[in-house]
Amino acid sequence: MAKQKPELPQGTLDMLVLKALSLGPMHGYGIGQRIRQLAGDMLQVEEGTLYPALYRIEGRGWIESEWGVSGNNRRARFYRLTKSGRKQLAVEESQWEHLSVAINKVMQAT
Amino acid sequence: MAKLRYWLRRVQALWSSQRVHDEIAEEMRFHIEERTAENLRCGMPAEEALREAEHRFGHLTRIREQGYELRGGGWMESLLRDLGHGVRLLRRRIGFTLAASLTLALGIGANTAVFSVMESVLLRPLPYEHAERLYVVREQMAQQDNLRVSGPDFEDFSQQSRSFEFLSSSLPYFTMAGAVNGNPRTFTVAGVDEKFFPELGVKPLMGRMYRSEEYHVDSCPMVVSAKFWREQLNGDPHVIGRVFQLAGGPCEIAGVMPDIPDLYPNIEIWAKMLPELEFMHWRQNKFLTVIVRLKPGIFPQQAEQELTRILRQGDGQAEVNARLLPLRDELVGKVRTQLIILMGSVLLVLVITCMNMIYLLLARMSGRATEVAVRLSLGARPTRILRQLVTENLLLVAIGSGLGIALAFNLVRMVRHYNLGAIPRGQQIAMNGPVLIFSMVVALLLSIALAWGPYTLLGRINIQAGLKGGNAISGRPRYFRTLVLSEVCCATVLLVAAGLLVRSFWMVQHADPGFTPDHLLTAYVRTNYYSAEGAAYFDRILDLVSHAPEVQSAAFADCYPAGRASTATIQFSDRPNDPANPASVEGCWTSTDFFRSIGVPLRRGRLFSPHDNADAVPVVIINQALANKYWPNKDPLGKRIAISYLGPGRRNTGQPRFREIVGVVGDVKQKALDLPALPALYMPFYQDETHHVNAAMNLFVRTRVDPRAASATVRQQVLQVNREQPLDRMQTMDDALFATLAPRRFSLVLLGSFAALALVLCAIGIYGTIAFVLSQRTREFGIRIAVGAARTDLLSMVLKEGMLLVGAGLVLGGGLAVFFGRAMSNLLFAISPFDPLAFVSAVILLLSVAAVACFVPAWRSSGIDPVKALRAE
Numbered sequence: 001m002a003k004q005k006p007e008l009p010q011g012t013l014d015m016l017v018l019k020a021l022s023l024g025p026m027h028g029y030g031i032g033q034r035i036r037q038l039a040g041d042m043l044q045v046e047e048g049t050l051y052p053a054l055y056r057i058e059g060r061g062w063i064e065s066e067w068g069v070s071g072n073n074r075r076a077r078f079y080r081l082t083k084s085g086r087k088q089l090a091v092e093e094s095q096w097e098h099l100s101v102a103i104n105k106v107m108q109a110t
Numbered sequence: 111m112a113k114l115r116y117w118l119r120r121v122q123a124l125w126s127s128q129r130v131h132d133e134i135a136e137e138m139r140f141h142i143e144e145r146t147a148e149n150l151r152c153g154m155p156a157e158e159a160l161r162e163a164e165h166r167f168g169h170l171t172r173i174r175e176q177g178y179e180l181r182g183g184g185w186m187e188s189l190l191r192d193l194g195h196g197v198r199l200l201r202r203r204i205g206f207t208l209a210a211s212l213t214l215a216l217g218i219g220a221n222t223a224v225f226s227v228m229e230s231v232l233l234r235p236l237p238y239e240h241a242e243r244l245y246v247v248r249e250q251m252a253q254q255d256n257l258r259v260s261g262p263d264f265e266d267f268s269q270q271s272r273s274f275e276f277l278s279s280s281l282p283y284f285t286m287a288g289a290v291n292g293n294p295r296t297f298t299v300a301g302v303d304e305k306f307f308p309e310l311g312v313k314p315l316m317g318r319m320y321r322s323e324e325y326h327v328d329s330c331p332m333v334v335s336a337k338f339w340r341e342q343l344n345g346d347p348h349v350i351g352r353v354f355q356l357a358g359g360p361c362e363i364a365g366v367m368p369d370i371p372d373l374y375p376n377i378e379i380w381a382k383m384l385p386e387l388e389f390m391h392w393r394q395n396k397f398l399t400v401i402v403r404l405k406p407g408i409f410p411q412q413a414e415q416e417l418t419r420i421l422r423q424g425d426g427q428a429e430v431n432a433r434l435l436p437l438r439d440e441l442v443g444k445v446r447t448q449l450i451i452l453m454g455s456v457l458l459v460l461v462i463t464c465m466n467m468i469y470l471l472l473a474r475m476s477g478r479a480t481e482v483a484v485r486l487s488l489g490a491r492p493t494r495i496l497r498q499l500v501t502e503n504l505l506l507v508a509i510g511s512g513l514g515i516a517l518a519f520n521l522v523r524m525v526r527h528y529n530l531g532a533i534p535r536g537q538q539i540a541m542n543g544p545v546l547i548f549s550m551v552v553a554l555l556l557s558i559a560l561a562w563g564p565y566t567l568l569g570r571i572n573i574q575a576g577l578k579g580g581n582a583i584s585g586r587p588r589y590f591r592t593l594v595l596s597e598v599c600c601a602t603v604l605l606v607a608a609g610l611l612v613r614s615f616w617m618v619q620h621a622d623p624g625f626t627p628d629h630l631l632t633a634y635v636r637t638n639y640y641s642a643e644g645a646a647y648f649d650r651i652l653d654l655v656s657h658a659p660e661v662q663s664a665a666f667a668d669c670y671p672a673g674r675a676s677t678a679t680i681q682f683s684d685r686p687n688d689p690a691n692p693a694s695v696e697g698c699w700t701s702t703d704f705f706r707s708i709g710v711p712l713r714r715g716r717l718f719s720p721h722d723n724a725d726a727v728p729v730v731i732i733n734q735a736l737a738n739k740y741w742p743n744k745d746p747l748g749k750r751i752a753i754s755y756l757g758p759g760r761r762n763t764g765q766p767r768f769r770e771i772v773g774v775v776g777d778v779k780q781k782a783l784d785l786p787a788l789p790a791l792y793m794p795f796y797q798d799e800t801h802h803v804n805a806a807m808n809l810f811v812r813t814r815v816d817p818r819a820a821s822a823t824v825r826q827q828v829l830q831v832n833r834e835q836p837l838d839r840m841q842t843m844d845d846a847l848f849a850t851l852a853p854r855r856f857s858l859v860l861l862g863s864f865a866a867l868a869l870v871l872c873a874i875g876i877y878g879t880i881a882f883v884l885s886q887r888t889r890e891f892g893i894r895i896a897v898g899a900a901r902t903d904l905l906s907m908v909l910k911e912g913m914l915l916v917g918a919g920l921v922l923g924g925g926l927a928v929f930f931g932r933a934m935s936n937l938l939f940a941i942s943p944f945d946p947l948a949f950v951s952a953v954i955l956l957l958s959v960a961a962v963a964c965f966v967p968a969w970r971s972s973g974i975d976p977v978k979a980l981r982a983e
Contacts, residue, residue, distance in 0.1 A: 028137060029144040047141065048168040055180040061113030067133075070140070077137045082112040 013053050018089040027076040062088050124183040134177040192501035214510025217463030219517030222549040224456045226522045228449045230539040239311030244437040247400040251430045252691040259400040261390030270420050273413035276309035276403040282374045287636040289355035290342045294836035296636040303383040317350040317365030325382050331364035338378040339366045358638045371537040397758045410434045426690045442534050447936040455864045458600040462871045465593050473882045475567045499564035511553040531856025590879045594915045601872040602923025608865035609948030611858045617940040624778035626709025630843035631817035636806045645796050654827040660820040665707035666807040669698035675780040681752040696780050696790035707810045715747045715773035723796045728769040736789035737774045746771050784939045817842040873963045881967035892979025904972035912964035
């Protein structure tokens with residue numbers, strides 16, 4: 001198993017969580033799974049950073065949570081993207097685009 | 111929107127915090143179970159699956175705490191908890207809480223009350239349309255400022271001026287006799303013209319105001335005021351058309367106008383100004399109150415210049431100027447200084463209150479220094495402790511503010527209800543929005559000041575010393591010097607100010623009024639006789655009244671000593687007269703026994719006798735001031751002067767006739783006790799050449815017994831002459847003089863109370879400070895005593911330090927008091943703002959109180975047992 005998983009900066013984790021939720025509401029465990037699947041196993045979010053991130057994002061009003069029933073009929077807390085969350089996701093996406101292009105340019109200089 | 115829901119949930123968490131904890135735990139558990147299931151699917155053995163799942167979470171407690179921080183009550187919860195703590199703490203130390211809250215309540219309450227009065231009277235705009243453009247017109251001529259306007263002048267203004275939206279003339283506060291429901295009364299009347307109420311934007315409450323043509327007819331119907339309607343007619347809903355007796359005949363009511371207490375309080379009847387009456391055509395007869403409303407965009411100076419130009423076109427008015435005064439200033443200007451001084455004084459009291467509060471709290475904080483040191487050493491965050499301490503202080507401020515506002519409300523209500531101080535616009539005094547904002551600002555400032563205490567405390571905590579149980583605060587706070595210095599300074603200013611007012615009041619009370627006010631009963635007699643038959647009527651009354659056994663003598667006069675007098679102009683026979691600039695004096699029509707009845711001494715010549723009647727040579731008696739002004743060092747007896755008597759209602763025969771001066775009497779304070787006596791003359795009303803006798807006269811009765819006891823007899827005698835004669839304002843002269851001093855007394859009582867309060871607070875502050883500082887020095891004293899210092903040595907050391915501070919405060923305060931005294935000079939009478947007696951007594955009082963406040967704690971500390979002191983680590 002990859003022990004050398006890269007450290008995700010805090011802002012980036014927020015963006016990933018928002019993106020994951022843009023595909024549909026999910027509980028905390030499921031969000032971690034979804035991100036791992038989408039990244040093709042190249043990324044694994046630590047629980048220790050996921051939940052604080054979720055709570056923090058909830059405080060900013062970008063996601064909402066409520067109790068629901070999971071796939072196997074158990075009570076779980078589901079998170080959902082809000083309207084402002086959707087806007088925030090778009091903002092962060094474009095910022096990330098801009099940033100990654102810039103960094104790539106620098107790194108490809110010979 | 112989502113954010114709102116988020117915060118609502120957090121508020122809910124305030125009372126269901128356990129549920130939030132449980133939910134977070136459940137969420138974590140769900141995650142762990144899912145992970146465990148996943149691990150099992152991957153083939154891990156059962157217990158390793160669970161362990162691995164939990165291990166991935168890392169510090170579960172931490173995450174749960176973080177979750178609660180973001181989902182739970184957060185700062186709201188800790189605030190509530192701090193408040194709960196604070197309340198419990200205050201309840202435990204109920205003595206301290208009471209002392210602190212009362213101190214705060216007094217400071218905030220007094221300030222709010224005084225500001226309330228100031229706001230209602232000085233700051234609040236008048237409740238009339240475009241009140242900021244309302245002005246009063248006054249004329250100024252030679253030595254006379256502040257003259258009113260005459261009928262012809264007003265005509266000229268109305269026709270020629272272009273600067274105003276409205277011009278109105280009015281004549282407030284004359285009287286008419288009549289009866290309501292069979293009870294004879296004298297009514298307070300104001301005459302107004304057509305434009306008066308429209309200018310103010312006031313519409314009738316019921317019925318109507320006069321029609322244009324009615325302003326030229328001297329007859330009923332009449333418009334009455336809301337006050338009349340409420341008090342005389344009991345608010346009768348069918349008031350329109352009701353009939354009452356006025357000036358001898360029936361009069362029906364055409365309308366009811368609302369009261370205008372800011373401008374003319376206590377009016378009962380709104381009568382018409384009739385421009386056709388004779389005295390309205392007389393240009394020198396300046397008695398009209400003219401109120402104007404400037405057109406927008408026109409400056410008062412422009413309007414003044416225009417009016418001056420118009421005035422100067424009149425005969426003999428080449429040197430007359432017009433002046434425009436803002437209406438509000440005209441109404442309240444004379445109490446402005448008084449109220450500002452009161453506001454300044456009460457702010458000084460607030461400073462002292464604040465300082466005492468800070469001291470109280472600091473002293474208490476020091477008591478808790480050990481507790482705070484322990485908490486800090488256990489890892490508490492300083493900001494958290496600070497927040498808790500500040501919350502406790504805020505709680506005190508909140509309690510104090512609540513009590514203070516309640517106090518202020520009642521004080522303000524008392525001032526309004528009892529008309530304390532006879533303040534203009536007094537009926538409008540009330541607490542309102544701006545005042546509440548003011549007291550909240552005061553409370554806020556106090557809170558900030560009180561928060562400073564805990565802040566500095568935290569900076570000084572010596573954790574080691576605190577944990578060992580010793581003195582946890584390092585260093586001696588320099589704050590306490592500032593406290594003593596500033597409190598003594600403020601108290602000095604207040605004591606000096608109070609002393610100045612006390613001295614002024616004493617001077618006024620002991621000033622010679624020029625007559626003998628004791629055993630003098632007065633009343634207002636309003637008749638319907640406007641010509642010589644009035645003389646016979648008054649004589650009949652005097653005859654009956656003076657023959658009553660309790661009565662020594664009785665007289666009538668149209669002036670009222672220390673109250674009011676009319677103006678007269680003189681033409682001399684022995685020198686040239688300038689018609690544009692006539693000599694103006696006070697004038698009074700009297701009956702024969704006037705001087706004897708009110709007790710004015712004769713200086714030269716003779717008093718009036720029964721021979722001075724309509725057929726005899728016309729005579730006049732002048733006062734000493736008049737004699738000194740126009741015949742200095744000469745004998746005025748035998749000289750002849752002609753007198754024109756001014757005012758509404760007078761008639762004019764064209765050429766006033768010359769009278770012979772037959773006597774000189776002592777000066778009487780004619781207008782007020784604290785105004786100097788002006789030149790004045792007196793004439794017997796039987797000799798009025800215009801055959802007009804005033805319809806209204808004041809009755810003066812010198813009694814042999816207590817004048818109050820004689821009042822029933824006097825009334826009886828008057829009613830014997832005419833059963834329907836209203837007899838108003840029956841009071842003793844002493845009571846009347848007492849009432850004229852009401853504003854002075856008001857300031858004196860208030861300022862005196864503030865000074866007394868300041869003195870007490872200051873004493874408490876000094877005592878407490880010294881006691882507290884000394885308690886920090888118990889070890890030091892123990893050592894000193896142990897190495898041989900005598901008790902008196904310690905005593906004098908402490909006293910010296912203390913009194914040095916007090917002395918410095920006195921000097922500073924004395925300097926400030928000089929400025930304060932200068933600012934007050936309008937309120938002072940016959941003393942200078944540097945009156946030595948006031949200053950010296952203030953200093954002595956403060957020094958003695960401060961000395962005692964220093965001595966007691968010093969005595970107690972210097973007598974400690976050295977062994978005990980040294981042992982108390």
